[in-house]
Amino acid sequence: MQTSSSSSSILLNLDIFDTESIHVLPNSNLSITFRFLRPGDQSEVKILCRDWFPIEYPDKWYDDIVYDKKYFALAVCDVCTQQIIGLIVANILPIENCNREDQQILNRIFSLTASACYILILGVVKEYRRQGLANLLLENLLNTLYRHETCKAVYLHVLHSNKQAIQFYQSNLFQYRTHLPYYYLIKGEHLDAYCFVRYINGGYPPFTLTDFATNAWSYLTQIKPCRLLNTIRYFLTDKFLFTDYYKRTSTYRQISRIV
Ligand SMILES: CC(C)(COP(=O)(O)OP(=O)(O)OC[C@H]1O[C@@H](n2cnc3c(N)ncnc32)[C@H](O)[C@@H]1OP(=O)(O)O)[C@@H](O)C(=O)NCCC(=O)NCCS
Numbered sequence: 001m002q003t004s005s006s007s008s009s010i011l012l013n014l015d016i017f018d019t020e021s022i023h024v025l026p027n028s029n030l031s032i033t034f035r036f037l038r039p040g041d042q043s044e045v046k047i048l049c050r051d052w053f054p055i056e057y058p059d060k061w062y063d064d065i066v067y068d069k070k071y072f073a074l075a076v077c078d079v080c081t082q083q084i085i086g087l088i089v090a091n092i093l094p095i096e097n098c099n100r101e102d103q104q105i106l107n108r109i110f111s112l113t114a115s116a117c118y119i120l121i122l123g124v125v126k127e128y129r130r131q132g133l134a135n136l137l138l139e140n141l142l143n144t145l146y147r148h149e150t151c152k153a154v155y156l157h158v159l160h161s162n163k164q165a166i167q168f169y170q171s172n173l174f175q176y177r178t179h180l181p182y183y184y185l186i187k188g189e190h191l192d193a194y195c196f197v198r199y200i201n202g203g204y205p206p207f208t209l210t211d212f213a214t215n216a217w218s219y220l221t222q223i224k225p226c227r228l229l230n231t232i233r234y235f236l237t238d239k240f241l242f243t244d245y246y247k248r249t250s251t252y253r254q255i256s257r258i259v
Contacts (some may be wrong), residue, residue, distance in 0.1 A: 001053050001121070001157060001184075001193075009070035009091045021201040022079055028131050030153040031079035034140065037087075040076070044084055052123035054186045064119070065089050066173045072117075073139055076124075076133055078229045085128045088137040089121040092151055105155050105177050105197045107206050114203065117145055122165075137173055138172070145200060152203025159184060177205065 023032050037045065042062040049057060065073045076086040095106055095114045106114055119141075124133045141203050157180065158165050170176075174196040183193035199205065 001055060001159060001162075009093055009097075011070060023136075025131055025133075030128070030131065032076050032085070032133070032136075033079055033212065034074055034076055034136075035077055037071075037073040041064055041066055041084070045075075045087065047134065048087065048123060048125065049121065051126075053121075055184070065241075071120075072141060074137060076137060078128075084125075086124040086137055087121060087135040088119065088134075088141055090117050090119045090141055092117045092145075092148065095152075101178065101180060102155065102195065104206060105153050105195065107204050110152050110203060113150060114152045115148070115150050116155055116203075117141070117151055119154065122156070133170065134168055142200065148236040149201050152201055153197050153199050155195060155197040157193045157195055159186075160194055166194070166196070169196045169198075172198065175205075217255070246254065 021033070023034075024030070025032065027146075042059070043067070046059075046062050065071050071089055071091050073089045074087070075084040077083060078085050092115050095103055095111060095116050098105075098116055098118070102116070102118070103111075105116060122134060124137075125247070142154070145154065154174075155177070156174075158169065160179075171205065175198070176194055177197045178195040180193040180195060182190040184191045197205070
């Protein structure tokens with residue numbers, strides 16, 4: 001669930017995407033098609049988002065996700081009704097253009113060249129849930145991202161109490177990365193968020209103490225002093241140069257931007 005927008009996105013090549021086929025879900029016999037959002041979808045998407053999320057997005061945001069080619073905005077529709085029954089919206093950003101607190105999702109070894117994909121929206125209409133539609137939307141996004149080798153991670157923010165979404169992401173190999181205190185301002189209440197990340201295309205997270213201990217031991221047993229020294233260097237850089245200060249200031253700044 002997104003709270004603010006970022007710039008400098010990377011355009012995805014969507015020419016390879018097949019939006020013509022009709023798929024039938026094996027368990028329910030539901031016929032579905034996928035298509036990208038198009039002009040005129042704004043009011044339908046607005047109604048869906050109001051139902052799915054406790055945050056009110058400005059009208060301009062709906063125009064943006066429909067018109068701006070930087071967004072991967074894929075809808076799944078019921079063939080019978082032609083209505084949108086699920087939606088995923090994401091965009092790829094160079095890691096240096098992600099919000100400060102999100103730049104910590106990737107190991108700093110990737111910092112100059114890598115990008116990450118942020119999921120702004122993922123939702124499925126209640127009556128259509130637990131049929132694998134969110135899985136399919138995510139799978140389509142991932143298949144597109146696998147062609148962008150510099151994209152090393154897919155990430156999102158989720159309200160700490162949104163158990164169903166957390167279970168969904170965990171079942172799809174997303175890992176808990178950070179706790180963002182007071183990240184959302186919802187109906188006058190400051191609520192925490194979690195950041196979940198799935199690493200792709202060889203991406204991996206910064207080293208933690210446990211990683212450090214494990215790596216140090218395996219490097220020691222393989223007697224590769226240079227690799228061990230590198231591990232220590234990356235660990236120390238992550239721990240001491242990338243401080244919590246940025247995380248907190250940008251979090252508070254972000255709250256003031258929330259509608
Ligand atoms: C989260 C959400 C998108 C899942 O959509 P969905 O189409 O029902 O998900 P899927 O059917 O693809 O579920 C795939 C797997 O995720 C897990 N999962 C999904 N919903 C779950 C739930 N309510 N409880 C427990 N596990 C769940 C299950 O492992 C499920 O596999 P299974 O059905 O074989 O057990 C949907 O519940 C939703 O739209 N929620 C409201 C919007 C929202 O919170 N979005 C996320 C914001 S970050």
